[in-house]
Amino acid sequence: MATMRAARLNVRTRTLEVKDVPRPVPGRGQVLVRVRAAGVCLSDVHLVEGILRPQYLEGDEVTLGHEVSGEVEELGPDVLTAGVGDRVALQAGQRDRAGKTLTRGVDYDGGWAEYALADEETLVPIPDSLPFDQAAIIPDAVSTPWAAVTATAGVGPAEAVGVWGAGGLGAHAVKLLRLVGAAPVIAADPDPRARERALAFGADAALDSAAPDFTAKVRELTGGRGLDAAFDFAGVPVVREQALRLLGEHGRLVLVGLTDKPLEIRDGTRFSYLRQQVLGHYGSEPEHVVELVELVGAGRLDFAGSISGTFGLEEAPEAVERLEKRIGSPVRLVLEP
Template identity: 35%
Template sequence: MTRAAVSYTPGADLALTEVELGEVRAHDVKVRFMASGLCHTDVSIATGDMSVAMPIIPGHEGAGIVEDVGSAVSGLRPGDHVAFTGVIACGRCRACERGLPNLCEWGLPTIMSGRHPDGDLRTFDPSGTGLHQWACLGTLAERAIVPERSVIPIPDDVPFDVAAIAGCGVLTGAGAVLNRSSVRPGSSAVVFGCGGVGLSAVQACRLIGATTIIAVDPVRAKRELALRLGATHAIDPTSRDAVEAVRELTDGRGADHAFECTGVATVVRQAWDAVGVDGTVVTMGIAPAGSTVELPADELWSTEKSLRSSLYGSGYPRKDIPLLLELYRQGRLPIEEMITARYALDDVNAAVSDLKSGRNARGVILMND
């Protein structure tokens, strides 16, 4: 038996319960989670803003230690330190063949189902009820059986909390800059929302050499953290108009690039208004189902602005996550500074509350506490 945080009813607190793991099948890996990040997506599952099969164990940012591997698993063995990717890919569909494994036609429905690739569940509560695992992972647990495709070996000297958030928050924010935009040295960029995703976008802009990096967030602590991590300016959107402020900081032209990390439809429009001629907006926040964004039609032809979206960093997680961790090891990507609180699994609902209130840039659950 092991413990997990389970969402049984949308809007209710996560239930800490003993769970039992099934058998390790041929392509499975049994892992002991050492750390799990807490992402807005996980909260959206718990609140019901994102519709998924329940009951479910949330969590898709994790790192841990391999305890057992299936008979067909290669390249992994017990004792290995590993991180996880929240998207998996078949390698054969049209999206994969075009170099878009994050949009895999098989992988996305699979992770959304909360079931393993073979369609079965591997985790059960004391009543025998099968539990779904968000993104085939369910990292808000002490142990789990996960698909081989989800597991990425990491160096032993990378802290588990750092590796955990690299698997989603860092990859999503930094990947949107590195893989989906055309930020170049000397560019100007504005980042709306300075949680883990936005702060990672700020750092990626700094790494590339953007010379004007504007962070927009209503929380003072997040703005201050953004400035420490590479932003050149920070704006409180509750005290002044963010679009006007961005234009003032870019000599009236507007930014070259805007990154929307909030999942709020009105902020997408702000990002659009904040970029100048030939500017690019990249959205990565997950808006509630049914939300809409209105854009001025005349600007679609008169400004050549572009609106793009980015899912999970728009790249190759199995390549990009190790790259981001190597940048961390070299001291060029201070991921650990984005972790503003650490919790024990027993305090998972306090962590959810803190995330919803904006208190944390990124909170991490440590399973050995």
């Protein structure tokens, strides 16, 4: 039996180990992908820590990695639209026959391995001009904020927006908000390195959210009207309370960062009078990944500045530790098996 190396997480013991496992064989409608790049996400860190637990995983072990790109290595029976050698990114999840949404690298084996299985319909062709490391992070790291901006919040031109947390998702939100014409785009983060990155990604202003004059500066930048949309990528209650206070009329607060803490609307009268909204957001739909790949191909987007470091597959535990401790304030770290 052919084997391969894979980074496997035991969700019961929370042990991450790179080891030999059987190389998968594609079944009907599946392809085997030679993994060229796989992103390391904060969700992976949460899985290792036990904060996030799989809902539908069969057994105790899973190969991590929901941000994956590579080349089609082998075709299973009845594959109609893919060919050996095709360059592809993989959707971060899929629906099963019962209608459940399953996440790659969480509910079934992902791409922190030399090879990954993928259903044919989860393949997204990528152009030769798009490097594998940049292609890998589009599902989730880019598609999640893209869906939050365009679908959940419906941000339009000249709308004033605030982005709390300029890490992996928030930094891309800044870039995408500028693309759709939002103005001003205001980034909020206590980390000076994150603020510098937000400016490099296109923010009109990057402010320290812990500064005593933060609220006054946001109101000044919005001409006193407040924010049309605010995005919480930090998942911190104090951030959400701060963002709510800065919303203007018809303002939308979009909750992207995950937390199990409650949300409190302290001035319910003002919230109702201004007809504000709080909107939950999670992940993206397949069309969002396709749209982003097309925008890259059209020269509208470039994610070269998003890759903060690359690691070999055997270094997966080190990459997790660097992201967990935010060493170097990374946007995205990438494994190259």
